[in-house]
Amino acid sequence: MQRKLLIIAAAASFGALFSHQAMAQGVAPAVLPMQGFLTDGDGAPIDGDTSIEVNLYDGDVSPTVLFTETQTVMVDQGHFTAYVGDGGGALDLALFRDNADVWVGIAIEGGTELPRFQLGSVPYAGFAQYSTNAQNLAGMPATDFQARVTGTCAPGQAITAIAGDGTVTCSPTGDITGVAAGVGLMGGGAMGDVTLNVNPAAVQTRVTGTCGAGEAIVGVNINGTVTCASVGDILGVTAGTGLTGGGASGTVTLDVDTTTIQSRVTGTCPAGQAIRAITATGSVTCESSGAAGGWPPPLTVPFFRASGTTGTPTLEPSSPPSGSTTATTNQFVGTMFFNQASSDLGLRSSFSRARLQLTCRGSGVIEVVAFSTVRASVTCSSGGRPWTATSDEFAVGASDSLDLRVRATSGTLEWANPVLVVY
Numbered sequence: 001m002q003r004k005l006l007i008i009a010a011a012a013s014f015g016a017l018f019s020h021q022a023m024a025q026g027v028a029p030a031v032l033p034m035q036g037f038l039t040d041g042d043g044a045p046i047d048g049d050t051s052i053e054v055n056l057y058d059g060d061v062s063p064t065v066l067f068t069e070t071q072t073v074m075v076d077q078g079h080f081t082a083y084v085g086d087g088g089g090a091l092d093l094a095l096f097r098d099n100a101d102v103w104v105g106i107a108i109e110g111g112t113e114l115p116r117f118q119l120g121s122v123p124y125a126g127f128a129q130y131s132t133n134a135q136n137l138a139g140m141p142a143t144d145f146q147a148r149v150t151g152t153c154a155p156g157q158a159i160t161a162i163a164g165d166g167t168v169t170c171s172p173t174g175d176i177t178g179v180a181a182g183v184g185l186m187g188g189g190a191m192g193d194v195t196l197n198v199n200p201a202a203v204q205t206r207v208t209g210t211c212g213a214g215e216a217i218v219g220v221n222i223n224g225t226v227t228c229a230s231v232g233d234i235l236g237v238t239a240g241t242g243l244t245g246g247g248a249s250g251t252v253t254l255d256v257d258t259t260t261i262q263s264r265v266t267g268t269c270p271a272g273q274a275i276r277a278i279t280a281t282g283s284v285t286c287e288s289s290g291a292a293g294g295w296p297p298p299l300t301v302p303f304f305r306a307s308g309t310t311g312t313p314t315l316e317p318s319s320p321p322s323g324s325t326t327a328t329t330n331q332f333v334g335t336m337f338f339n340q341a342s343s344d345l346g347l348r349s350s351f352s353r354a355r356l357q358l359t360c361r362g363s364g365v366i367e368v369v370a371f372s373t374v375r376a377s378v379t380c381s382s383g384g385r386p387w388t389a390t391s392d393e394f395a396v397g398a399s400d401s402l403d404l405r406v407r408a409t410s411g412t413l414e415w416a417n418p419v420l421v422v423y
Helices: 019-025 094-098 122-130
Strands: 004-010 032-039 048-057 065-075 079-084 103-108 157-162 168-172 185-189 196-198 215-220 226-230 243-247 254-256 273-278 284-288 299-302 323-325 331-339 353-370 373-381 387-390 399-422
Touching: 032 103, 048 079, 065 079, 373 387, 373 399
Parallel strands: none
Antiparallel strands: 004 032, 032 079, 048 065, 048 103, 157 168, 185 196, 215 226, 243 254, 273 284, 299 399, 323 399, 331 399, 353 373, 353 387, 353 399
């Protein structure tokens, strides 16, 4: 709602309202009393606590704010009294000294500022404290001026401090009778004015020489001139693909990155063996190349249900470890005594690696374990059709005992024909 404000008096009682404390201290009060009459847009007087924002400007349309403050006043039938400078802000009376015209702008309850009005002459009495020398001289108190110095010092002493009242503080004079030039200096003396200078034969004169483009300072002369020499245009060496090292200063080194580049292969295999793997350092891993002088063909060994725990196991082709489960915990469904000396399985010592292969449908995991250590695993996540899955390669020992276990991850997991492909 649009509000209207009628200023009845501004600073009409500037000195009277605060005369007790202000006069006791000998300074003008730093507040500006202001009275007014506040109505709403229909002209009805306003009652109750009201927030007013008071701004002091250096002109009727100037944007320069000399002072601003927001405070809550009690409005009684439209009448209110506010004390500008008493609402949390510090009103500096010097603004009346420094500005010939001061204008007041007021906003009610955070609204648009009402038309400004100019202050009269009464507030300017506040800066009278800046124009009187009753207690000050040239605007400064007497304590800022030095009384005539009347103190003296005894022989062998010198004045080291002068008090405001003219008295002095004395201290013994020094015992130095001469100044000698030390390392890097020359001059000195034992009386009168003594001068010391830097000895340019011992101390470097300020370097003033410069070098041209593509040159660098390689020597500094005693007189500050320099010796220059050509330099290269390379600012840095960066290690590219397959290299490490490099740098931007000093002597830089580049090395072959052995994690990317293969070191020269130096390893060899004996007769009857072939290289199976080459390390980054160039060494090799060998294995048998087969009794017939070539690689033996892979062998497929099925899992079976064991009829005993000792001796050579008996295959049970009538009940192969195939089936289904909904259990989410491990279920042991097959086993294999992997003895490379067992002639009935047709295995030879040349078989040292294997892969698990089977057909599955549904969601779950099929694992080959040796005494709870997982050697290989297949994750089945097929939809409606079964699919053949193969695990990663794993090593087999001369007499491993391997178990087959399954578990579903959701729904039903089906599996069939689990075998080990050894080679």
